[in-house]
Amino acid sequence: MRVDVISIFPDYLAALDLSLVGKARQRGLLDLRVHDLRDWTTDRHRTVDDTPFGGGAGMVMRPDVWGLAIDEVLDAGAVGAHLIVPTPSGEVFTQRHAESLASAEQLVFACGRYEGIDARVAQHYRDAGVTVHELSIGDYVLNGGEVASLVMIEAVARLIPGMVGNPDSLVEESHGAAGLLEYPVYTKPPSWADLEIPEVLLSGHHAKIERWRRDRALERTARLRPDMIAALSVTGLDKHDLAL
Numbered sequence: 001m002r003v004d005v006i007s008i009f010p011d012y013l014a015a016l017d018l019s020l021v022g023k024a025r026q027r028g029l030l031d032l033r034v035h036d037l038r039d040w041t042t043d044r045h046r047t048v049d050d051t052p053f054g055g056g057a058g059m060v061m062r063p064d065v066w067g068l069a070i071d072e073v074l075d076a077g078a079v080g081a082h083l084i085v086p087t088p089s090g091e092v093f094t095q096r097h098a099e100s101l102a103s104a105e106q107l108v109f110a111c112g113r114y115e116g117i118d119a120r121v122a123q124h125y126r127d128a129g130v131t132v133h134e135l136s137i138g139d140y141v142l143n144g145g146e147v148a149s150l151v152m153i154e155a156v157a158r159l160i161p162g163m164v165g166n167p168d169s170l171v172e173e174s175h176g177a178a179g180l181l182e183y184p185v186y187t188k189p190p191s192w193a194d195l196e197i198p199e200v201l202l203s204g205h206h207a208k209i210e211r212w213r214r215d216r217a218l219e220r221t222a223r224l225r226p227d228m229i230a231a232l233s234v235t236g237l238d239k240h241d242l243a244l
């Protein structure tokens with residue numbers, strides 16, 4: 001997969017050299033390129049923003065500069081090239097977005113700053129047939145799209161085959177196919193700070209452990225995310241779940 005990130009603060013994206021994403025880059029699983037938006041400016045001051053039409057506070061990022069950058073970076077010929085515009089006014093990014101973006105050929109992230117990017121940019125690429133996603137990482141406002149892009153890139157990248165050492169670790173995760181939060185996890189030592197791990201986990205009885213984990217996942221989800229319980233389909237529940 002190719003991932004391009006365009007930002008006026010390319011150094012913000014240095015974290016992409018670390019950990020799993022960094023390793024995936026080294027192994028050639030991810031062709032990740034970070035670009036400085038100012039490379040596409042045409043004036044002496046390398047201007048990327050201007051005052052908002054209609055008045056009001058703050059500055060808006062100019063569509064002409066963004067257009068030059070995206071035209072050069074987006075491979076219009078790539079089947080499944082997606083333009084992602086992080087914005088707090090977008091649809092909320094979820095694991096479902098991550099799953100669907102993981103099979104894309106190219107993702108281009110346009111990191112806004114100030115009051116955001118002129119709305120014609122998303123419109124223009126949509127009209128040109130590019131799949132454009134305006135995505136929020138949550139109901140709060142950041143200063144720029146860089147951190148939001150890091151979040152989305154990491155969520156997508158770990159789903160690319162070969163990225164995560166043991167793919168089994170993806171199966172029972174929170175927000176996975178079961179539609180639940182994950183059960184609590186424990187490791188050695190078995191006793192710590194006067195707290196013991198649940199005995200069933202030492203039983204070696206796989207069916208009992210599986211049942212215990214599912215019950216804890218259901219309990220935790222009901223307590224913290226009743227919206228997820230409400231969204232569960234009855235066909236996804238077993239008779240023991242219904243007895244809970």
Ligand code: SAM
Pocket residue numbers: 085086087088089110111112113114115116117135136137138139140141142143144145146148
């Ligand atoms: N004026 C905008 C609004 O009220 O919707 C907020 C602009 S914000 C200060 C600047 C940039 O930060 C946005 O263009 C976007 O790239 C990024 N950003 C801020 N919060 C975000 C969020 N929750 N999700 C994704 N991107 C966000």
